[in-house]
Amino acid sequence: IQEIPIHIPFYRLYHNAIDSYGKENWLEAINYFEWSLHQKELLTNSTISCLSECKTAGVQCSVDLCQMSDHKDIYYLVRHFHCMTNCKGKKLRSIDYMKAKDYNKPPDEKELIPFVSGILYDYLQYSYYKAGNIENSTRALRTWLAFNPDNPRAKTGLNYLLSLLKEGEVSEPRESPRFLSLFNHGWKAYSNNNWVDSVDFWESSIDILLAEIGKCRNTCDDSVPPIFSSLLFSQQYYTLKLHTQLKCHSNCYLNTTEIGGHENILFTIFLYLQYSYYKLQEPLEALAATKTAYLINPTNNEVNSYLKLYSELIGEGSTSIEPRFEVEKLLNELHQIIFLTIRTNNILPSTSPTENPQLSELELTQDSQNYVAGSRSTKPQILVPPTNFSSARVLVDNFLSEAECKQLELLADLVSVSGDGYSSAKYGIGSSPHTPHENFVGVTLERALQAWESGAITKKLVSLYLDAAERNRVYLETYFKLKSTLYFAYTHLVCRTAKENSDQESRSDLSHPVHADNCILEPDGTCLKVAPAYTWRDYSSLVYLTQDFEGGDFFFANRSTLQPDIRIGTKHCGRMVGFSAGEENLHGVLPVTQGKRCALALWFTLDRAHNEDRETIMDRLS
Ligand SMILES: O=C(O)CCC(=O)C(=O)O
Numbered sequence: 001i002q003e004i005p006i007h008i009p010f011y012r013l014y015h016n017a018i019d020s021y022g023k024e025n026w027l028e029a030i031n032y033f034e035w036s037l038h039q040k041e042l043l044t045n046s047t048i049s050c051l052s053e054c055k056t057a058g059v060q061c062s063v064d065l066c067q068m069s070d071h072k073d074i075y076y077l078v079r080h081f082h083c084m085t086n087c088k089g090k091k092l093r094s095i096d097y098m099k100a101k102d103y104n105k106p107p108d109e110k111e112l113i114p115f116v117s118g119i120l121y122d123y124l125q126y127s128y129y130k131a132g133n134i135e136n137s138t139r140a141l142r143t144w145l146a147f148n149p150d151n152p153r154a155k156t157g158l159n160y161l162l163s164l165l166k167e168g169e170v171s172e173p174r175e176s177p178r179f180l181s182l183f184n185h186g187w188k189a190y191s192n193n194n195w196v197d198s199v200d201f202w203e204s205s206i207d208i209l210l211a212e213i214g215k216c217r218n219t220c221d222d223s224v225p226p227i228f229s230s231l232l233f234s235q236q237y238y239t240l241k242l243h244t245q246l247k248c249h250s251n252c253y254l255n256t257t258e259i260g261g262h263e264n265i266l267f268t269i270f271l272y273l274q275y276s277y278y279k280l281q282e283p284l285e286a287l288a289a290t291k292t293a294y295l296i297n298p299t300n301n302e303v304n305s306y307l308k309l310y311s312e313l314i315g316e317g318s319t320s321i322e323p324r325f326e327v328e329k330l331l332n333e334l335h336q337i338i339f340l341t342i343r344t345n346n347i348l349p350s351t352s353p354t355e356n357p358q359l360s361e362l363e364l365t366q367d368s369q370n371y372v373a374g375s376r377s378t379k380p381q382i383l384v385p386p387t388n389f390s391s392a393r394v395l396v397d398n399f400l401s402e403a404e405c406k407q408l409e410l411l412a413d414l415v416s417v418s419g420d421g422y423s424s425a426k427y428g429i430g431s432s433p434h435t436p437h438e439n440f441v442g443v444t445l446e447r448a449l450q451a452w453e454s455g456a457i458t459k460k461l462v463s464l465y466l467d468a469a470e471r472n473r474v475y476l477e478t479y480f481k482l483k484s485t486l487y488f489a490y491t492h493l494v495c496r497t498a499k500e501n502s503d504q505e506s507r508s509d510l511s512h513p514v515h516a517d518n519c520i521l522e523p524d525g526t527c528l529k530v531a532p533a534y535t536w537r538d539y540s541s542l543v544y545l546t547q548d549f550e551g552g553d554f555f556f557a558n559r560s561t562l563q564p565d566i567r568i569g570t571k572h573c574g575r576m577v578g579f580s581a582g583e584e585n586l587h588g589v590l591p592v593t594q595g596k597r598c599a600l601a602l603w604f605t606l607d608r609a610h611n612e613d614r615e616t617i618m619d620r621l622s
Pocket residue numbers: 512517542553554570587588589599601
């Protein structure tokens with residue numbers, strides 16, 4: 001490695017590397033890749049140590065201006081910022097650093113993807129291979145494999161490279177994330193039914209993973225936006241700063257756990273861990289691990305059946321078993337962070353860049369999979385890994401406050417028009433289109449707006465309706481880490497009421513039969529993504545509002561039996577269920593046998609062409 005071009009941020013160096021790669025200039029590509037890795041590491045390390053050095057720097061308030069000011073906290077920020085800039089400048093040994101504005105700007109999330117996904121090492125291994133350095137190529141490929149252990153192309157590539165390796169040359173991965181190697185050891189022990197060792201490995205990998213997340217979050221306090229000086233004294237500055245920091249914290253969790261081909265490796269570990277404890281005949285530990293897995297993903301089938309199993313096995317004592325405290329704390333913080341991000345998102349200055357890359361860009365990413373070691377295909381330009389849409393699910397409680405639930409229920413009562421938006425021809429006026437035993441009413445946004453315009457309801461109710469929907473939209477966009485904007489496709493407030501004169505006891509039907517939201521479920525179990533299905537719907541969510549009814553559980557259905565797999569009680573004000581809208585999430589509603597069950601039902605799309613217009617609604621409302 002020659003002198004590192006310190007004034008170029010690491011993510012630019014990466015782009016340079018990709019350019020050289022495209023030109024098949026392998027040595028130059030290698031240099032840029034290595035510089036970029038080195039630079040990123042340097043920056044992280046100096047940020048962490050400067051943060052601790054500057055902790056007290058902002059505290060003393062000796063400058064006159066500061067003494068006089070009502071805004072001591074602003075001066076704290078100014079001093080902290082200067083201390084950080086100086087400190088990092090010194091540590092990075094270059095004046096250029098001070099001039100490089102980019103350093104004060106946190107890199108765009110997108111820019112981190114090649115590093116977080118490890119795909120950089122895929123390009124690097126091929127560059128080394130083409131440059132004739134088999135040893136380095138093997139090591140880079142091993143590192144890529146650590147991130148992505150099931151990649152068949154990488155496995156074949158590795159065998160090929162190993163066959164070329166000369167005596168004495170090593171093939172260790174470079175910076176294989178430490179916990180990934182522990183994870184792989186754990187997996188090995190687990191596959192050999194060696195439960196004692198596997199528990200050891202799982203436990204250590206949990207510690208390391210949590211520490212990694214903590215280390216990443218430590219750097220978040222430094223993410224100061226670039227428009228620092230112009231906005232410094234404004235409210236907006238605070239908001240922007242807070243927003244940037246919050247996003248940084250949630251990305252630390254999401255990026256660190258989405259590794260090695262796992263949707264959430266922390267979840268995977270706890271799932272294996274509980275089974276290992278079970279095998280060691282430690283049901284209490286097994287239950288604690290299962291409860292922790294449940295916290296991470298409450299909608300997973302396996303976890304739910306294990307919960308039941310252990311609770312039965314242990315009996316009475318099972319309720320007093322707690323999930324792992326550190327994980328519970330982390331997840332609580334994450335949820336609060338997402339909520340705060342949503343709040344600050346709403347009051348961000350409109351000048352801040354929020355436009356996300358469009359989906360078309362993502363779809364091209366498939367291309368990078370075609371690139372085979374030893375036979376390069378098309379020039380790689382797409383650096384974003386394909387989004388995994390399969391089986392996204394989330395369950396959140398207290399999404400709305402009690403007061404908000406009551407108000408939305410009131411809105412439904414005041415405006416609902418029988419069968420609005422649904423055909424009720426089948427079972428008569430006002431009846432549910434799904435069952436003769438329930439009435440069904442719905443309020444579209446348009447209805448709510450008209451009701452306000454005609455004086456039937458207050459503006460506050462309409463605003464709440466819009467606001468609750470928007471909060472939901474931002475939550476899903478954030479939680480599912482969507483790389484392009486999520487648009488509203490359809491917004492509805494729906495109530496199902498049990499008919500009192502029906503024989504509810506003997507009902508065998510459902511309130512809402514098993515279905516998927518964007519395809520037509522055929523009797524043979526296939527789901528056709530064709531009209532009249534709402535094929536553009538990509539995500540769905542429901543927020544439950546009322547408590548005064550019987551039955552009405554939401555459930556995810558088993559793909560082959562179509563029977564409920566996971567039941568979710570809906571007698572909870574503010575409980576939100578969100579999921580991807582395809583056949584991976586077949587779902588339905590158990591019969592509502594008494595009372596009125598209301599929910600805010602939202603469908604979202606990634607396709608801007610199907611965007612349910614919000615702008616004119618806002619115009620009409622203002
Ligand atoms: O109300 C519910 O819980 C689910 C409703 C539903 O799945 C739908 O309307 O598509």
